[in-house]
Amino acid sequence: MELHPSSIVIAGGGSTYTPEIILMLLDNLDRFPIRQIKLYDNDPTRQKLVADACEIIVRERAPHIAFCATEDPETAFTDVDFCMAHIRSGKYEMRDRDEKIPLAHGLVGQETCGVGGMAYGLRSIPDVIELIDFMERWSPDCWMLNYSNPAAIVAEAVRKVRPNSKVLNICDMPIDIMERMAKIVGLQSRKDLVVRYYGLNHFGWWSDVRDQEGNDLMPRLKEYVSKNGYNLEPLGCEPRLNDEDWLKTYRFAREVFACDPTVLPTTYFKYYFFPDHVVEESDPKYTRVDMVRDIREKEVFSECRRIASAGTSEGTTLKIGVHASFIVDLACAIAYNTHERMLLIVPNNGAVSNLPETAMVEIPCIVGSNGPEPLSIGEIPWFQKGLIEQQLAAEKLVVEAYFERSYHKLLQAFILSKTMKDASVARAVLDDLIEANKDYWPDFK
Structure with a gap:
């Protein structure tokens, strides 16, 4: 089959992940050829820092690929086949408030979970919809591969107001955990696994994991996770040894697993099942965003400056990360109709039979040129159903609050979160977040 080269715009061009x-x-041009790469960002200073280095990398490794960076949406979105969107509305300045304001009220401060995640979602909704409108105006046949957070709230907003758009909502966290599962059972890659998985984004469980020959891997995985969580240090292959915060999260998965040892959980349940523990171990003056700024951002930006100054990427410390590894698989599935099985966030439409039709669920799908075909999950247990419906209600209320400008619906969403203490705290933290987000949120009545 002839592989037609694609044109790509990366929305969020100034991200450290770009x-x-x-x-x-560039490492996958043999199976996903590219004719053009564009970077698009509304922060020209930040984007230029990244783009100057990326332009050199592209020129050295694939000089036939046209490259540009722009703040003009028409330039960015004209003649593109894929938009890869990973924007951060409000940048790290607002993430800082998402994490620290809840902690000041004794609540979990996390960028995608609890009230901090809701705050981030309210900022993300208009920006993602704007990108969709740009795409549909200038390249109506383009597909958006959206991995902007918080994915669940963003996906629900898109379902509500742009239901027919060519948008695929994806997340790298299940991919990362599946890579860990493969290492635990001695396989080479997550692609050696066949999984059944269900839930909402950052709120799901694996109910079955097998190898390509159909051998059940769940007993081995459960035994390992019950002792070590998803931490790979006992195997000597932990890729995040420089980040103790992530190591703690992976270790703590054993505590989450103990809540229901019939399934394997994502790591984010620690924020919902053990919020007091999370708050107790958090430093309200130095949170995850400070670690990212002090480590990742400084390292990436420093290396980008070095490349731009030297005029060459030779000897670069920049690497392909798990954040990016699944994106080309999804693009290939759409471009070349590969029918790859992938986890995506899609309208339920009966796939999980005892959840609402309009739930945006994260489940396995077969992906081809027409988009995803969700696989049937059937009924899920009461424990998971109850948790999902509470979380789903909170996420839907956030989206309704945004479009209706409803203070009370947003307050109800805060109260519903399993990370919340009581309604008085919900109102207090909401009022503080409204003040902090006055330049980003609508005027809630």
């Missing part, structure tokens, strides 16, 4: 996405794309 270089690793560029490297991933």
Whole structure:
């Protein structure tokens, strides 16, 4: 089959993840050829820092690929086949408030979970919809591969107001855990696994994991996770040894697993099942965003400056990361009708038979040129159903609150979160977040 080269725009061109996405794309040109790469961002200073280095990388490794970076949406979205969107509305300045304001009220401060995640979602909704409108105006046949957070709230908003758009909502966290599962059972890659999985984004469980020959891997995985969580240090292959915060999260999965040892959970349940523990171990003056700024951002931006100054990427420390590894698989599935099985966030429409039709569920799908075909999950147990419906209600209320400008619906969403203490705290933290987000949120009545 002839592989027609694609044109790509990366929305969020100034992100620290953009270089690793560029490297991933260049490493896969044999199966996903590219004719053009564009970077688009509304922060020209930040984007230029990344783009100057990426332009050198592209020129050295694939000089036939046209490259540009722009703040003009028409330039960015004209003649593109795929938009890879990973924007951060409000940048790290607002993430800082998403994490620290809840902690000041004794609540979990996390960028995608609890009230901090809701705050981030309210900022993300208009920006993602704007990108969809740009795409549909200037390249109506384009597909958006959206991995902007918080994915569940963003996906629900898109379902509500742009239901027919060519948008695929995806997340890298299940991919990362599946790579860990493969290592635990001695396989080479997550692609050696066949999984059944269900839930909402950052709120799901694996109910079955097998190898390509159909051998049940769940007993081995459960035994390992019950002792070690998803931490790979006992196997000597932990890829995040420089980040103790992530190591703690992976270790703590054993505590989450103990809540229901019939399934394997994602790591994010620690924020919902053990919020007091999370708050107790958090430093309200130095949160995850400070770690990212002090480590990842400084390292990536420093290396980008070095490449731009030297005029060459030789000896670069920039690498392909797990954040990018699944994106080319999804693009290939759409472009070349590969029918790859992938986890995506899609309208339920009966796939999980005892959840609402309009739930945006994260489940396995077969992906081809027409988009995803969700696989049937059937009924799920009461424990998971109850948790999902509470979380789903909170996420739907956030989206309704945004479009209706409803203070009370947003307050109800805060109260519903399993990370919340009581309604008085919900109102207090909401009022503080409204003040902090006055330049981003609508005027809630």
